[in-house]
Amino acid sequence: MExxxxxxxxxxxxxxxxxxxxxxxxxxxxxxxxxxxxxGLIHAARLENRLILTRDRKLRRLQPPDFLFxxxxxxxxxxxxxxxxxxxxxxxxxFTRCLECNIVLERRSKPSVxxxxxxxxLATQENFSxxxxxxxxxxxxxxxxxxLEELQELxx
Ligand SMILES: [Zn+2]
Numbered sequence: 001m002e003x004x005x006x007x008x009x010x011x012x013x014x015x016x017x018x019x020x021x022x023x024x025x026x027x028x029x030x031x032x033x034x035x036x037x038x039x040g041l042i043h044a045a046r047l048e049n050r051l052i053l054t055r056d057r058k059l060r061r062l063q064p065p066d067f068l069f070x071x072x073x074x075x076x077x078x079x080x081x082x083x084x085x086x087x088x089x090x091x092x093x094x095f096t097r098c099l100e101c102n103i104v105l106e107r108r109s110k111p112s113v114x115x116x117x118x119x120x121x122l123a124t125q126e127n128f129s130x131x132x133x134x135x136x137x138x139x140x141x142x143x144x145x146x147x148l149e150e151l152q153e154l155x156x
Pocket of ligand 1 (some may be wrong): 098099100101102103131132133134135136
């Protein structure tokens with residue numbers, strides 16, 4: 001069922017690369033890049049109606065739209081802060097977005113990836129998805145499990 005609650009989209013300051021990556025692991029829509037600081041960050045956030053995540057105390061002077069000042073310089077604490085402030089569920093949409101392109105992944109049938117993924121992966125995995133932009137194929141693997149454990153820790 002579709003919910004009517006508008007989902008928060010984020011624009012992460014270029015200082016917050018690890019936070020941005022983990023938010024994407026959680027399936028959140030996060031803009032991130034070298035151009036995202038100061039005026040560039042504010043411009044991008046306005047353009048796409050994104051909530052700014054920043055550790056830049058001077059940003060306030062530039063009259064930014066909505067922003068969340070990130071308190072900690074530890075990414076786990078940063079994640080906890082964003083999860084709390086925006087009431088995110090870290091597991092709900094985990095692993096549904098390309099970590100490079102920030103695009104929602106598409107489910108792929110097993111036969112459609114037959115010639116692309118290594119044979120042992122094909123033999124041991126059932127669920128595949130791919131990024132519509134970079135074409136990278138994703139499947140649950142061991143590092144996946146570690147990330148999941150880390151996300152679970154965040155909610156306890
Ligand atoms: Zn991609």
